Amino acid sequence: MNRLLNYQTYLPVLYFLASMSILIGIWALISVVTNNDIPTPGMTWVVFKEMIATPFYDYGSNDKGIGNQLVSSLGRVFTGFALGTVVAVPLGLIMGASPVGMRLLNPIVQILRPVSPLAWFPLGLLAFKAAAGATIFIIFITSLWPTLINTAFGVSSIPQDHKNVAKAFGFSTWRYVRRVVIPYALPHIITGLRLSMGVAWLVIVAGEMLSGGMGIGFFVWDSWNALSLEKILCAILIIGTVGLLLDKGFDALQKQFAYS
Amino acid sequence: MNTQIQTTLVDSANEFHKLSRQTNIDIRDLTISFKTPKGVYTAVKDINLQVAKGEIVSIIGHSGCGKSTLMNAISGMVKPSKGEVIANGKVVKGPGPDRGIVFQNYSLLPWLSVYKNIFEAVDSVMTGKTRAEKLTIVEDNLKMVNLWEHKDKLPGQLSGGMKQRVAIARAFAINPSILLLDEPFGALDALTKGSMHIELLKLWNLDNRNKTIVMVTHDIEEAIFLSDRVVVMNNGPEATIREIVDVPLDRPRNKKAIAHDPVYMDIHDRLLNLLFDKFSIED
Numbered sequence: 001m002n003r004l005l006n007y008q009t010y011l012p013v014l015y016f017l018a019s020m021s022i023l024i025g026i027w028a029l030i031s032v033v034t035n036n037d038i039p040t041p042g043m044t045w046v047v048f049k050e051m052i053a054t055p056f057y058d059y060g061s062n063d064k065g066i067g068n069q070l071v072s073s074l075g076r077v078f079t080g081f082a083l084g085t086v087v088a089v090p091l092g093l094i095m096g097a098s099p100v101g102m103r104l105l106n107p108i109v110q111i112l113r114p115v116s117p118l119a120w121f122p123l124g125l126l127a128f129k130a131a132a133g134a135t136i137f138i139i140f141i142t143s144l145w146p147t148l149i150n151t152a153f154g155v156s157s158i159p160q161d162h163k164n165v166a167k168a169f170g171f172s173t174w175r176y177v178r179r180v181v182i183p184y185a186l187p188h189i190i191t192g193l194r195l196s197m198g199v200a201w202l203v204i205v206a207g208e209m210l211s212g213g214m215g216i217g218f219f220v221w222d223s224w225n226a227l228s229l230e231k232i233l234c235a236i237l238i239i240g241t242v243g244l245l246l247d248k249g250f251d252a253l254q255k256q257f258a259y260s
Numbered sequence: 261m262n263t264q265i266q267t268t269l270v271d272s273a274n275e276f277h278k279l280s281r282q283t284n285i286d287i288r289d290l291t292i293s294f295k296t297p298k299g300v301y302t303a304v305k306d307i308n309l310q311v312a313k314g315e316i317v318s319i320i321g322h323s324g325c326g327k328s329t330l331m332n333a334i335s336g337m338v339k340p341s342k343g344e345v346i347a348n349g350k351v352v353k354g355p356g357p358d359r360g361i362v363f364q365n366y367s368l369l370p371w372l373s374v375y376k377n378i379f380e381a382v383d384s385v386m387t388g389k390t391r392a393e394k395l396t397i398v399e400d401n402l403k404m405v406n407l408w409e410h411k412d413k414l415p416g417q418l419s420g421g422m423k424q425r426v427a428i429a430r431a432f433a434i435n436p437s438i439l440l441l442d443e444p445f446g447a448l449d450a451l452t453k454g455s456m457h458i459e460l461l462k463l464w465n466l467d468n469r470n471k472t473i474v475m476v477t478h479d480i481e482e483a484i485f486l487s488d489r490v491v492v493m494n495n496g497p498e499a500t501i502r503e504i505v506d507v508p509l510d511r512p513r514n515k516k517a518i519a520h521d522p523v524y525m526d527i528h529d530r531l532l533n534l535l536f537d538k539f540s541i542e543d
Binding site: 161162164165167168169170171172175179180183184 | 335337354355356357360361363365367368369371372380381383384385430434
C-alpha cells in the first residue's frame, strides 16, 4: 500500500513519458520547419491507427499488413541469428580455450568483422540463388561476431582460482567444461548474443531493402516508392520498439544467469 | 634476545621425525624458478624438508618468501626446476587426490551450491564409489563443519568463515592423506579464526590424527597453536629454510591456557625474532 502511494514507484514511468514528449516535441518542430514535408506526429498517428487496425491483411504479394511484414522479418532475423549462434559459440569456446586457436582465428575475425552487410549480399545471392537466402546469410555473417568474440573472451578470462579447483580435484575435461567453462562464460555469451541480436535487427532493414518482396525493410522502401512518409515514420517507430523489446528480452536473460 | 630456547637444527629435527614416524612428504633439494619478462626468478632454492605422517607443520615467512610456491610444489601445481617432492612414496608430478588443498581465497565455484561444490569434487575423485556412497560422504562432511542447513546456498551468500568451512569440508571429503592449507584463515577476523583453528583440529582428531597437514601462514600465534613444527623461511628471492622450530606443547591444546605457558612464550619470542631480524641476514 505504502509502495503504491510513494511517488518513486511511478518515477520511471514519468521519466519515460517525459522522454517521449521530448521526442514528439522535436518531431513536431521539424514538421513545422519543413512545412509538413516531414509529417506531423498527428498525421502519422492517423496512418498508424489504420496500419495496426488490420495488421495481418494480405492483398497479394505487394500489399500485406504490417504484422505480416514484421513476422517475416523476425523469422529471418531469428534464423540468421540462430545459425550464427550455432557457429559462434563453439568457435568462441575453441578460441578462448586454446591460445593456438586464438592466434589462428583472431586475424580472420578481425578482418571479416567490420565488413558491411551490404558487401556480403552479392555473395549470398551467388550462394543461395535467392534473395531470401541471401538476407538470412548476411544476418548470419554479420551477427555472429559479437557472440564469437564475447564467448572467446569469457573462456579466456576464467580466473586461475577456478582452474586450480579443477586441477586440484582432478576434473575431467568434460567436467571442467560443464562445471567451470560454461557457467563462467555464460554471462559473457549472453552479452554476446544480446549484441548479436542488435546487429541482426539493424541489418535486416538494409537486407530487405535489397532483397525486396517481404519484410519491414521492404515495407520502408515500398512506402518511399509510394511516397507515404507517414508509413515510413510508423515503420521507424515500430523497428525501434521491436529492437528495444528484443534487447530487453536478452537483458532479462542476462539477469537470469548472473550469479554473485 | 632469548637464546636458551629449544630449537633444533634442520637436520636433527628431521632425524627425530624420521625415527618417530614414517615420512609422508619428502622435499629434496627443491629449487623453483619462474621465467619472467625480466629474466629467471628463483622463488625457493635448495629446500630440504621431511614431514612425518600425521604431523602438522606450518610454513611461516614474510610476503613473497616463496611459502606458497613451496606449497604449490607439494600440491603439484608448480613443477620443480631442480630436485623433487615425494608424497606418499611417489614423486609428485601434478595435483592428485591424495593431497587435498584449501586455497587462500576459498576457491569455491560461485555458480554451484555449497552441496554441489563438495559433490563435484567427491564425484570427480572417488570414481570407485556408488552415487549413494558419494552423497553420504558429502552429507557427513557438511555436517562435520555444521553447514548442512546451508547446503543449498551459493557461496556468495555465505560469510568468509562459512566459505572457508566449505573449502575445508571439500578438502576433507576426498579423504586425502595430506592436507595442504595455503593461508586458509588469512581473510578471517580474529574471533572466526580462533574457532576455525579448533574446528580444524577437531577434524584432524576425528581422523585419529592420521592426516598430515602442511599450512602456510603469516600468523605466529596460529602457527604455534596448530603445529608440531614451524618452518621459518628466509626472504626471497632464492628463499631457503632459515630454521625449523619445534613446538613441544601437549595436545589437546587450550588456546587460553597455552598463551601463558612459558614454552609457548619462548617459541613466540623466538619466531618473532627470526621473522623481524631480517637485516642480519640481508646485509
